[in-house]
Amino acid sequence: MSHIWTMIAKRLALGVVTLFVVSLIIFLGTELLPGDFAQEILGQAATPETVAALREQLGLNDPMHVRYANWLGDILQGDLGESLANGQSVSDLIGRRLGNTLALAGYAAAIAVPLSLMLGILAALFRNSVFDRAANASALTSISFPEFFVAYILIFFLAGAGGMFPSMSNFRPDADFADFLYRAFLPALTLTLVVTAHMMRMTRAAIINLLASPYIEMARLKGMSPMRIIVRHALPNALAPIINVIALNLAYLITGVVVVEVVFVYPGLGQLMVDSVAARDMPVVQGVALVFAAAYVLLNLTADVLATLSNPRLVHRR
Amino acid sequence: MKRPYGHMNVRRRTVLKGTAALGAAALVTPWGTPLRAQPTQGGTLRVAISTGGTTDSLDPGSWDSEFMNFQAHTRNGYLTEIGADGSLVPELAESWEASADASVWTFRIREGVQFHSGHVLTGEDVVASINHHRGADNTSAAAPIVADIADITADGMTVTVTLSAGNADFPFVMSDYHLPILPAQADGTIDPATTDGCGPFVMNNIEFGVRADYTRHDGYWKPGLPYFDAVEQVLIFDNAARQNALISGEVDYIDSADLNTVHLLERAPGINVLSITGTQHYGLPMDTRAAPFSDVNVRQALKYAINREQLVDTILNGYGSVGNDHPIGPGQRYFNAELEQKTFDPDRVAFHLREAGLSELTVDLNIADAAFAGAVDAAVLYAESAAAAGVTINVVREPNDGYWSNVWMQKPFVGTYWGGRPTEDWMFATAYAEGVPWNESYWSNERFNALLVSARSELDEDIRREQYFEMQEIVANEGGTIIPMFAAYVGAYSDALAHPEQVASNWRNDGHRIGERWWFA
Amino acid sequence: MTETRDVLLTMKGLRIEGRADETWTEIVKGIDLTLHKGEVLGLIGESGAGKSTIGLAAMGFARDGCRISGGEITFDGIDLRAASEEDRRHLRGHRIAYVAQSAAASFNPAHRLIDQYAEAPVRHQVMSRAEAERDAVDLYRRMQLPNPDEIGFRYPHQVSGGQLQRAMTAMAMACRPDLIIFDEPTTALDVTTQIEVLAAIRDIVDQFDTAAIYITHDLAVVAQMADRIKVLLKGEEVEEADTRTMLTAPREAYTKSLWAVRSFARPEQAPVGGGTPVVSVRTVTAAYGSVDVLHDVSFDVHARRTVAVVGESGSGKSTTARVITGLLPPRRGEILFNGTALPPDYRKRSRDQLRQAQMIYQMADTALNPKLRIRDLIGRPAQMYLGLQGKRLDTRIRELLSLIELEPDDYIDRLPSELSGGQKQRIGIARALAAEPQFIICDEVTSALDQLVAEGILKLLDKLQGEFDLAYMFITHDLATVRAIADEVVVMKDGRVVEQGPKTQMFRPPHDPYTELLLSSVPEMDPDWLTGVLGKRRASG
Amino acid sequence: MGFLTGLFWLFATIAAALAAGWLFRAAAIAASPQGLAREFRTMPLTASFGLLMILIYILVAIFAPALAPFSETEIVGREYMPWDAVHLLGTDNLGRDMLSRLIYGARNTVGIAFATTALAFVAGSVLGLLAAVVGGWLDQLLSRAVDVLMAIPALIFALLLLTIVGTSILNMILVIALIDSTRVYRLARAVAMNIVVMDYVEAAKLRGEGTWRLITREILPNAMAPLVAEFGLRFCFVFLTISALSFLGLGIQPPTADWGSMVRDNATLISFGDITPLLPAGAIALLTVSVNFVVDWQLHRASGLKE
Secondary structure, X not given: OHHHHHHHHHHHHHHHHHHHHHHHHHHHHHHHOOOOHHHHHHHHHOOHHHHHHHXXXXXXXXXXHHHHHHHXXXXXXXXXXXXXXXXXXXXXXXXXXXXXXXXXXXXXHHHHHHHHHHHHHHHHHOOOOHHHHHHHHHHHHHHHOOHHHHHHHHHHHHOOOOOOOXXXXXXXXXXXXXXXXXXXXXXXXXXXXXXXXXXXXXXXXXXXXXXXXXXXXXXXXXXXXXXXXXXXXXXHHHHHHHHHHHHHHHHHHHHOOHHHHXXXXXXXXXXXXXXXXXXXXXXXXXXXXXXXXXXXXXXXXXXXXXXXXXXXHHHOOO | OOOOHHHHHHHHHHHHHHHHHHOOOOOOOHHHOOOOOOOOOOOEEEEEEOOOOOOOOOOHHHOOOHHHHHHHHHHOOOOEEEOOOOOEEEOOEEEEEEOOOXXXXXXXXXXXXXXXXXXXXXXHHHHHHHHOOOOOOOOOOOHHHHOOEEEEEEEOOEEEEEEOOOOOOHHHHOOOOOOOOOOEOOOOOEOXXXXXXXXXXXXXXXXXXXXXXXXXXXXXXXXXXXOOOEEEEEEOOOHHHHHHHHHOOOOOEEOOOOOOOHHHHHHOOOEEEEEEEEEEEEEEEEOOOOOOOOOHHHHHHHHHOOOHHHHHHHOOOOOEEEOOOOOOOOOOOOOOOOOOOOOOOHHHHHHHHHHOOOOOEEEEEEEOOOOOOOHHHHHHHHHHHHHHOOEEEEEEEOOOOOHHHHOXXXXXXXXXXXXXXXXXXXXXXXXXXXXXOOOOOOOOOHHHHHXXXXXXXXXXXXXXXXXXXXXXXXXXXXXXXXXXXXXXXXXXXXXXXXXXXXXXXXXXXXXXXXXXXXEEO | OHHHHHEEEEEEEEEEEEEEOOEEEEEEEEEEEEEEOOOEEEEEOOOOOOHHHHHHHOOOOOOOOEEEEEEEEEEOOEEOOOOOHHHHHHHEOOOEEEEOOOHHHHOOOOOOHHHHHHHHHHHOOOOOHHHHHHHHHHHHHHXXXXXXOOHHHOOHHHOOHHHHHHHHHHHHHOOOOOEEEEEOOOOOOOHHHHHHHHHHHHHHHHHHOOEEEEEEOOHHHHHHHOOEEEEEEOOEEEEEEEHHHHHHOOOOHHHHHHHHHHHOOOOOOOOOOOOXXXXXXXXXXXXXXXXXXXXXEEEEEOOOOEEEEEOOOOOOHHHHHHHHHOOOOOOEEEEEEOOXXXXXXXXXOOHHHHHHEEEEOOXXXXXXXXXXXXXXXXXHHHHHHHOOOHHHHHHHHHHHHXXXXXXXXXXXXXXXXXXXXXXXXXXXXXXXXXOOXXXXXXXXXXXXXXXXXXXXXXXXXXXXXXXXXXXXXXXEOOHHHHHHHOOEEEEEEOOEEEEEEEHHHHOOOOOOHHHHHHHHHOOOOOOOHHHHHHHHHHHHO | OHHHHHHXXXXXXXXXXXXXXXXXXXXXXXXXXXXXXXXXXXXXXXXXXHHHHXXXXXXXXXXXXXXXXXXXXXXXXXXXXXXXXXXXXXEOOOOEEHHXXXXXXXXXXXXXXXXXXXXXXXXXXXXXXXXHHHOHHHHHHHHHHHHHHHHOOHHHHHHHHHHHHOOOHHHHHHHXXXXXXXXXXXXXXXXXXXXXXXXHXXXXXXXXXXXXXXXXXXXXXXXXXXXHHHHHHXXXXXXXXXXXXXXXXXXXXXXXXXXXXHHHHHHHHHHHOOOOOHHHHHHXXXXXXXXXXXXXXXXXXHHOOOO
């Protein structure tokens, strides 16, 4: 097992480097955007004098590399800084939103992952049947509609006047878990529809890919039932690609749901990032970008570790 | 409740015309629902606001979104208040008087007003609150409007303001939403991060870009107010989501309806649409220093080449009124109703082009939807009508992000919007006076500038009206900005809500005072 | 009465079709077969004979893309074609078991051996999981697997190929079936391993008196295992007889040609009397990472001579080839070509140096780009090294195709997938020849081929060597091949040369003990050979 | 009752689609030469239907000006006119002919999505194959760079880049292609890694072939199947990215008609049960499903799994 720990350590180190480069790219990217925080926040209602004064006050007149170095220095001491816009601590700001984002991602994943695995397995079992084709076609259809459109359709049918679910997930800060499940149901369902197809197709493909293997034929010749062959003999060997695609989709659920957040008024990180980019609120942009990149790196790492653990060749060396 | 679409159109048009004729703030009550006479107490008002962001802040100097503007009036009190009929009424200032040249103003502060924290209002609080926006290098958005204050002092419950030049409208300025009265600290400043206030509701929590929750301020000084027990204010940026929230009963009121589908929203059971034409207007400023816009005939030609009716019908879906190339709204005190309304007129375009010595005219219009909702579509429509009048307008689409930094007041022909200002002087002084920072068209007119200064301190109503009428005429015929339309504030609310007969037109949401003025039926 | 009860399996007029391009073609064309209880029937034939298909049909099973289209299959009174899929499934693994060619591929890599062992008995409700585990250990012991108590708890990749094959046989025995289908169970193994597996299989089949169908293409092997032998050709029966009769007196011409396959051997050549060798491997030590896999390997290859490098898998044969071609620069030592040292890394070698040494691979399937046509496959070296273009290139390609005895017009525009295994290997040879080299490395070029086909390839290589004065380095584990084609032999074990010299010397005692083991492990066409060898080894060891 | 009617129409549609596929396949077999005809014979009805649809989309895109009754941007009537004989699908929010915009939308949307996907594939697969073949520092450099780019959420990255470079169609194609190419790179590299170990690649290397020839002749043809499958999915992800960008105001800019923006512009109607926005959305969905049907067929052929 020690080699797995070595791998984790190496990958974590690499992850830190990735985060560093991501922060640099985001920083430069935001630098290249027209206008700066002072101009954007004061907007049309600002005179050149106020803009200049605010810029001076926030230290935006320092050269670029100085500002980046300062920011990096603070980060290394665990300080994400304060929002330029309202002086709130970036870690507080992100902390609250991150909780929401993770909750929604977890909610959607809790529906989507088992669902897509099940559908993928069934589609592989009944491959080329009507069920397979119908599942495939409806999955493709559901991912070919834009997210916001899926959301609107769900709202029309499931919310609306006298609907079963609220069209808005903006819950009170003191909401309890049941309330959360109720209010976040539609966004979670939307995200489920968006990610299920990809995972289902990969599950199906990964399983079918193995069906020509000699050990599958062996299982058939041992008189095993088709279901057992798929679940017991094909699935464990197909886990690596499936885990990878699940990780990719989980990363998407965490980092890519700004549109769903907007439609369902869900206070997540995506909206915070978009707002902060528009306002050029650099510390917040950087903070969120780091969180996103870290989520991606960690999920990938977890996927690799799980894929490794699912493969006895890599766990039990000779 | 359902009515055919065609019917609605007719009704809308009639009402709008009526509005213009009345010259007063317009209120569209849906198909004559009788207004409840007797306000009732209780309930939680849930309001969805359309703009705002995580970058909002509690500092009054930074407020620029509808979200913060709404919380400003829900939580705070102001020295003066603009009433539902557009007149100025006392709020925290009981009364005021001016010196003869309108340069020294004395405000009498109301006794016994309590902040939510229990602190009792004095003149010191007023001075501290105003001073927050004053001083060199002050970054407050309100800094320009208090720049004329040379000195402000308090003596118990009296506050004396000395201006560097006379201003007859100064009490109006004190109603600006950036200038809430907040409790002074020991050192004579206010805490810009405070959630205290002396308005009708106590703020329990605020999450920027998300929501704010309030409960009734039991010690509120206005007798019997507010009617609601609590207010929940949420931000819903997406048009469809906002409308869905109203239809599905998640909120009671939305501040802005999608003009594309407002006719469908009106048909939804239990939903009322509220359309208010105030001072909000959309414009197309030209840089009057740059050729060909430096020639007034070119400007006039471009003004006659736009089809205003079509823009109001298409871009505003009828919710608004045509503009006459000056920024004064039909509901304002000194609106010049006698001025000839410009219309689409190819002959006049040809005439002015001849006067300018041009056989043809081609200009670029740099615009983005950031300028106003539907700005690009408006530009496309404008280009079509102008083409019919022999003028070629190339619509250059610019990115929304960065529009105000890189395009507006940088390119010679662009789009803009103004929420408007409650007084003629304020509006003109902000965007039309020579050399002011927001003079979008870099326009300068001697007669206009002189009139502006003299009207400002003029206390005689008739002379003042005459002067403002003339200024509107000068701006309309010589100014550098095409103002084709005044856009109504179109909101919607559920049947459960009731409001006074007259709804204010100075801002959205009954002057952002729904919390104080409305009730559950 | 006794006669019918004794019969376990009958097939009558069995026909099986396979699908290619949406049309069905018959691949088994009316086979009759009878198998009695406790009897072992050998099915023998070349690839395409339908051996495996018939073997699977005995389980009522047809591979994807195949269907049983006619005839009867009766197992112990049950009509397998009429039985429901459910019933057939219940027979499989329970009363009829299967042992596949490659145990390494047929064990599920995700589960431990014992889980896979227990699956059939538990699922078919023959015994409980605990009983199955105990039983597994017992069978592992009988199969003479090392550490029978714990080997079941390993994953397939942790167990060697020979052991896996035995574990698979044990697994097939788990439900004590009446019939086992052995589908080339030792083909993928080294000779020294094969002999152990054969012995173990024979023992266990004897012990439980299980009937078996033993499928192979290796006559010597089937001779050791089967009571009767059936010879198949292209889905039809050639003849059937009991083993001794078949070996001593084959009736049909085809059978006779099969028997004669091992007769090819090129004439002995006089030893090389000096001169510069074409290729000289000088004290080469090479490593993968930090582990040395070759130690001080030296040998020479002269023009018109064939050096066979012999050894089991892992002995360093192929690594030596990689060092010579420059894919693996050695840690020490060097490669001389006509007396001049070659740059160790192929990327540093000149185009002409690359041209002079060519390689022919074991698996023609992976050695030919499946997306290129024959014209491009063998035209490319000619075009690249010799600058042939257009008409001249076309002529040269046709010439090469004639050399390898393929009709140019027929084959020039085919894809590799449209060729048989032997034809693919010929294309590999043509590709090497196209470069007009002096030296060719043949890496197990015949081990994936049927014996008749393999012999054809060997004869072709021999002919070409004479025509073009080629030097061959022949990597193989098959001593029959060595006997057939080599002039000199290099025996390798664990990265070292254990013995080298002219072929004649190598096949004459005394030997290095390892060479002895190798030689004695090659099965012979004598039904008593296996018993004899085992007896001898037991006596000496 | 409503449910049964819905079910009836669903089956009727599927039946009609399969019938169309069958007819198309019959026609294709009859019209094409021997070798091609054999390919078509193996084509399942779904793939045949998909191919037919793709063909129709291409024709519509090419002949848009001839097919559309009105111009793309011309305002021909009042806003939101109902369906009638002149404006078959009514008018949009500015009074432009809906059908004409749908037809022009085929040209813009399919063209842009295709160009973007193609670009992403060329860039991603060339670099991926190069990394696999050359290995060493180049592989490390490219792979780490791709890791970094993939760690930045795609939509937000696109937003940032588009804001920097401006929202022209060309920029949008480049930006989305850049982001998508990282995904293609990963796949191409993984696939190529399995191919470079093949003997025929070794043979080509030993022959002294150059890198470019190794990639184009030896590896690429053998990596096509998984890449083609990925192309199908990427193609619809590009649609989605473009429409998500439209949602956030950075997509294809008006007055150019594209389906993503048309869904966006009319999306609020769905809240009132008006099906107008379903038309462009359905156009996207139909194309996506069609493309993937064909891709599935090709993949099935390439996998060699016979069932």
